[in-house]
Amino acid sequence: MLPLMRQLRYPTTPSVLKERLCMLEEHEQLVSLVAELDGVVVGTVFLRQHQTHDMPRPVTRITALVVDEKHRGTGIGKRLLREAENWGRERGSSQLLVSVAGENNMSSKSFYEYSGFSCMGYRLSKELK
Template sequence: MSNQVYAPALLIRKCSGNDAKAITVLMRQLRYPTTVSVMKERLTSLENHPHYRSFVAELDGKVVGTISLRQFQTNDMERPVTRITSLIVDEDHRGKGIGKLLMAEVEAWGKRKGSEELFLSTGDDHRLEAKPFYEHLGFQCSGYRLSKSLI
């Protein structure tokens, strides 16, 4: 009998178009309608954009989480800000610290890129259950999100 202990290997890395199938599965867990071909096209087109970034969390070689962000600056801002556009951890792997590690990677990226703030919005009621997670990481709720359809 061996005394070896198995420790799963978790890796946070930059996302690529090759991750489209895994990202599509994750997106569907939160009811985002998409297809693998559409996701591959989006990921590939933004892969080397200087103001967009996506990361994945790989557990023993399998993608179990993803986070995407966009940095921008407007004429009323002294420094740019970074917006988290999506964060998804596979439902079988939630509560294990993977989301926290993805958030840490995003914070580091934003700081390296000169952002003064990291923010996100969650508009759907079923996603409000994530609010305590974000608050635990230091996010504060401020204001309201207003939107208007242009189509």
């Protein structure tokens, strides 16, 4: 899975990635789903379910989705999205959400819109020091 994280430009090491994946096992609201071909991980989607005071039902957020560059355009991303939807639905989520930030992610934005997502609002952030 490390090569996939590097394709997302997530700076990580094998030990840090292992630690974070183990953390997922401890939380019912977090999961990583993977796509394999011939025993090799070629795609993954990380999900987090949460609910706040203003939501009647929880939502599921995609925190990362990546398909190996060699396998993009083969339907793996669509299948991972379908499994993400199923995971959220099974846990009572009312929506599947994703944030796409930056000008370099226009192909990601197009992929999500093609898959039925609607663009609503802006993503804002502030660094805490």
